Amino acid sequence: MIERTIETATKRYPLLLGDGAARALPRLLRALACPPGTKLFIITDDAVAPLYLDEVRAMLAAAEYDVYAYIIPSGEAAKSFDNYYACQTAALQCGLDRRSVMIALGGGVVGDLAGFVAATYMRGIRYIQMPTTLLAHDSAVGGKVAINHPLGKNMIGAFHQPEAVVYDTAFLRTLPERELRSGFAEVIKHALIRDCRFYEWLRAEVKTLADLRGETLAYCIEKGIDIKASVVREDEKETGVRAHLNFGHTLGHALESELGYGTLTHGEAVALGMLFAVFVSERLYGRSFAEHRFAEWFAGYGFPVSLPAAVEADRLLEKMKGDKKAYAGTVRMVLLREIGDVEVVELEDDKLLAWLGEFAGQ
Ligand code: NAD
Ligand code: MG
16 A cells, blocks of 8 residues: 655645455544544545445444445536535534544545535634545545635635545546546546656556556556646645646636537546647647547547537637636646646637637637
């Protein structure tokens, strides 16, 4: 099992990663000074609950904790105010106090929602992330927690770091292939923005999604988390380098919103967004990444590599201008200077529109 310490400006916390990591939970809770009888409140979703809730609950009950659970529907729509409020109600009814601990057992949706519930319950109580998706290597570290508003994704939230991240890779065996692919896009992103050697390792070791098992999968998570954690250590509240994590996300978010959430997975949209970011980088920096054959590489994992015919460039541009990361309506994209080296660049509308058109026509 891999053990790490995640450090941010405000907090240090352990991360346990590997097959069977969940079994370390009672020991971890003792280390967090949670005596037997402490109330633990597990938030999970209705796809994960039938698979793992009983096991986790039984293990915690055997360690003499007072365990409660609340199950939300699975899917992005569950990151809603209604579910947030329902979780608060359930936590109050169960009599959770300020010494209680919440546990987010699930993917990024559960992690973001449960983290925000914990951030605000009685002005903030402790919580533990137990990620069950590959994508959650990204969401479980860094302390950004949020729910969606009908007017925008992740619009209501907080920075609230967990007490620990317990990543049991055995839980990922039931993950549908499309979700594995979605999470893998963020692994690729982490390599491209920060770590050329990891990028080369990915090219050599992960030929298809079927390679994402065992040690290879664990290494992808470990490296992805290391990179994410190093960025967050430098810039917890996103005043600088944390924006680099947005590589592929400017167009990615626009696509998700324009096509309707769920049409493309987040990772599929981000993969297309990364290809567009490379396309723009080549034009802006006057260099070529052709030798890397990114589109071919992505297609090998089953990512879409060209824009869906139904989307219009000017509508995408409008969405990109509405991004949380845009300033005063000017699109800011993360561009690739070299593999492992990115920067944020402001781009003029007319140039972007032309490039979007060209990219769509490829
Ligand atoms: P998700 O939580 O919806 O999980 C994807 C699907 O897989 C769901 O249907 C879920 O029920 C199912 N599932 C989860 N674990 C499973 C398992 N082990 N076996 C079988 N099925 C399983 O989505 P996600 O992709 O994990 O996360 C996406 C969310 O993460 C988005 O809301 C996004 O905004 C958020 N996010 C947050 C951050 C952050 O820094 N806070 C970073 C990236 C993404
Ligand atoms: Mg993302």
